[in-house]
Amino acid sequence: MPPRPLTIHPVTGLPEFMPGDDLAAAFWGAVQAQGLALAEGDVVVVAQKAVSKCEGSRMALSAIDPSPFARYWAEKWGKDPRQVEIVLRESRRIVRMERGLIIAETRHGYVCANAGVDLSNAGTAEGVAILLPEDPDRSARTLRERIRDLSGRSVAVIVADTFGRPWRSGLVQVALGAAGLLPVRDYRGKTDADGRELKSTEIALADELASAADLVCGKVHRVPIAVIQGYEAPPGEADGRALIRPPEMDLFR
Amino acid sequence: MPPRPLTIHPVTGLPEFMPGDDLAAAFWGAVQAQGLALAEGDVVVVAQKAVSKCEGSRMALSAIDPSPFARYWAEKWGKDPRQVEIVLRESRRIVRMERGLIIAETRHGYVCANAGVDLSNAGTAEGVAILLPEDPDRSARTLRERIRDLSGRSVAVIVADTFGRPWRSGLVQVALGAAGLLPVRDYRGKTDADGRELKSTEIALADELASAADLVCGKVHRVPIAVIQGYEAPPGEADGRALIRPPEMDLFR
Numbered sequence: 415m416p417p418r419p420l421t422i423h424p425v426t427g428l429p430e431f432m433p434g435d436d437l438a439a440a441f442w443g444a445v446q447a448q449g450l451a452l453a454e455g456d457v458v459v460v461a462q463k464a465v466s467k468c469e470g471s472r473m474a475l476s477a478i479d480p481s482p483f484a485r486y487w488a489e490k491w492g493k494d495p496r497q498v499e500i501v502l503r504e505s506r507r508i509v510r511m512e513r514g515l516i517i518a519e520t521r522h523g524y525v526c527a528n529a530g531v532d533l534s535n536a537g538t539a540e541g542v543a544i545l546l547p548e549d550p551d552r553s554a555r556t557l558r559e560r561i562r563d564l565s566g567r568s569v570a571v572i573v574a575d576t577f578g579r580p581w582r583s584g585l586v587q588v589a590l591g592a593a594g595l596l597p598v599r600d601y602r603g604k605t606d607a608d609g610r611e612l613k614s615t616e617i618a619l620a621d622e623l624a625s626a627a628d629l630v631c632g633k634v635h636r637v638p639i640a641v642i643q644g645y646e647a648p649p650g651e652a653d654g655r656a657l658i659r660p661p662e663m664d665l666f667r
Numbered sequence: 668m669p670p671r672p673l674t675i676h677p678v679t680g681l682p683e684f685m686p687g688d689d690l691a692a693a694f695w696g697a698v699q700a701q702g703l704a705l706a707e708g709d710v711v712v713v714a715q716k717a718v719s720k721c722e723g724s725r726m727a728l729s730a731i732d733p734s735p736f737a738r739y740w741a742e743k744w745g746k747d748p749r750q751v752e753i754v755l756r757e758s759r760r761i762v763r764m765e766r767g768l769i770i771a772e773t774r775h776g777y778v779c780a781n782a783g784v785d786l787s788n789a790g791t792a793e794g795v796a797i798l799l800p801e802d803p804d805r806s807a808r809t810l811r812e813r814i815r816d817l818s819g820r821s822v823a824v825i826v827a828d829t830f831g832r833p834w835r836s837g838l839v840q841v842a843l844g845a846a847g848l849l850p851v852r853d854y855r856g857k858t859d860a861d862g863r864e865l866k867s868t869e870i871a872l873a874d875e876l877a878s879a880a881d882l883v884c885g886k887v888h889r890v891p892i893a894v895i896q897g898y899e900a901p902p903g904e905a906d907g908r909a910l911i912r913p914p915e916m917d918l919f920r
Contacts, residue, residue, distance in 0.1 A: 417677045417883045417890060424670045510918045517918060525834035576870065580833055580919035581778035583912045584851040584871030586878070588835065598837040617829065617881070618837030625839070626879035628870070629898060630670045637670060645882060659836045665763045665770060666833035666919065 418644050423450055424630040425639040433470035438560030441639055445565075450641060452567050457642040458557070459627035462575040462590055463532060464638035465553045466544050473500055475541040487511070497533050500543050504529035509667075520546060523658045524590060526577045547573065550591025551653035558593040570594035570647065573654070574624035580666070587628035589620035589654050596650035597621075597657050618657055619648070671897050676703055677883040678892040686723035691813030694892055698818075703894060705820050710895040711810070712880035715828040715843055716785060717891035718806045719797050726753055728794040740764070750786050753796050757782035762920075773799060776911045777843060779830045800826065803844025804906035811846040823847035823900065826907070827877035833919070840881035842873035842907050849903035850874075850910050871910055872901070 427444045431437065437460070445452055466472065480488070480495035484502055488495035491514035498516070502508075505518035509525055518529040530546040547553045554571040562568050573591035578584075589597060597620035627640035661667055680697050684690065690713070698705055719725065733741070733748035737755055741748035744767035751769070755761075758771035762778055771782040783799040800806045807824040815821050826844035831837075842850060850873035880893035914920055 417679075417888055419677070420675045420883050422673045422675075422879070424672070426670075512918060515918065576868075579871075579912075581912050581917060582841065582871060582874065583910050583916075584869040584874070586839075586871050586874050615829075616837040618832075618835060618839050619882070621835065621837070621839050622878040622881050625875040626675075626882060628875050629872070629879060630673050635670055657836050659832075659834050663836075664834060665765060665768065 417646055420626075420642060420644040422626055422630050423641045423643065424635075424637045425450070425641060426635075426637060428464075428636065428638060430636070431464050431467040431638075433467065433472070435468045436560075437464060437468040438557050438564060441557075442561060442564040444639075445641070452561075452565050452569065452641065453643060454567055455569070455645070455647060456567070457570045457572065457595065457623055457645050457647075458561065459572045459574050459587075459624055459631075459640045459642065460557065461631065461638035462530075462546060462550065462573055463544055465547050465550070465557075465573050466532075469547055469553065471545045471547050473543050473545060475500075475543065494533075497531075497543065500545075501528045501531050504531055504545060522546065522550065522590075523655070524577075526575070530575060546575070546590065551593065551655060552591070554591035554593035554654065568594065569641075572620055572624055572627075574627065576628065586621075587624040587631075589618075589624045589657055592620045592652070592654035592657075594651060595620065595623075595647050597652055597654055599648050620654060620657060670899060673879075673895060673897040675879055675883050676894045676896065677888075677890045678703070678894060679888075679890060681717075681889065681891060683889070684717050684720040684891075686720065686725070688721045689813075690717060690721040691810050691817060694810075695814060695817040697892075698894070705814075705818050705822065705894065706896060707820055708822070708898070708900060709820070710823045710825065710848065710876055710898050710900075711814065712825045712827050712840075712877055712884075712893045712895065713810065714884065714891035715783075715799060715803065715826055716797055718800050718803070718810075718826050719785075722800055722806065724798045724800050726796050726798060728753075728796065747786075750784075750796065753786075753798075754781045754784050757784055757798060775799065775803065775843075776908070777830075779828070783828060799828070799843065804846065804908060805844070807844035807846035807907065821847065822894075825873055825877055825880075827880065829881065839874075840877040840884075842871075842877045842910055845873045845905070845907035845910075847904060848873065848876075848900050850905055850907055852901050873907065873910060 478496040480499035484499040507519040510517040532544040550573040558571040576585040601615040731749040733752035737752040760772040763770040785797040803826040811824040829838040854868040
């Protein structure tokens, strides 16, 4: 069967989220308000920041007493020592720490800038840093269940964030947590259109879905959620942890 | 203005391409045959392999006399020394060469496995390796001009390939060459929905478009081209080279 077209809908009209907000209910209300017919198998891609805000995954700068190392490094590179301290606390390993940049492995195992800590709200009156969700796979599963309860539809959910990459400019959105789909597809043993066997080609489908969703979300509009319709998901299910390359397979640890 | 939905169409019914084939004409014929209304501003994402095949960017293994180093390394890791030799010839720098894997910087500047050389046809009777296009930006510009001549529509073109990433499992499709769009959007100076200024957030839009297109192309069907409609491109234009991180900005050279 030839592949079908795929449509990506921005979910508009969502509020600024606060700790304790019901993200699934807000999503379902917005989807109904904009007349979007949510269907079985749709993929709902949610920005990590919205999830973290609802889950209260945040840290007030005023509560932070920076370590001597955080103070030293912050002063050297003109950073706020409390911000540096939060990044270090969210890290289980530093991959690079130079030129004022910190690339760290988070407690979950993601490798990214500032251990995924969003400092863009840190300079405001509130002085708050938004952290990654405690367990993005659990967040995805919970959202998926809540959406099923509210809508009666079984969708897949991806909790996504924008990450930089070595060697390439700019950020792309990738999947942190996932529920209800196969994040990585292994084509080993499959044959191509010419009947030749495909060798060890694994495609990070959930990352491609996350990137696709970012095209209608963007940074300027407040569109933290997109719905992807018509995606022909391969059979299977695993959580977003499958997207973290095992250390023994990684040449760039 | 809130963002609109975006649709990604697979272009079906394309043949296996051979050197000298007119890719733009084949594309335009297939688009008309499937009744897809190509529009101004559509983004056409073409798999590098189709471009390379039409451009004759290939190398017969029978013509290769491997160097002693290629022979040594191939024997150590159970590879074909002629394949290793081709990969080395396509490289201007080796980033990692261990555990039987070669991560190289190509003559263009892309960092990827096997310097972008596709060896999947190498084991067949023809024994041919498909190389990256000589200049993917030129390929994208040429396709764009030919499609404009044939269809009367001014589209953007991305020449894409699937690349692996450090730290994350699986490949995602990225943009090598681009024409008629802005590959990287810089949000510096823009404000978010709350009026806060966004700091140095660059999004690799062309890579996200390439990943989105891969969702309808896949490896199993012969769908080397997708058309993305409804994408709200930010103003501006640059070539795909803008997606290569400058060495002085890169912590992982």
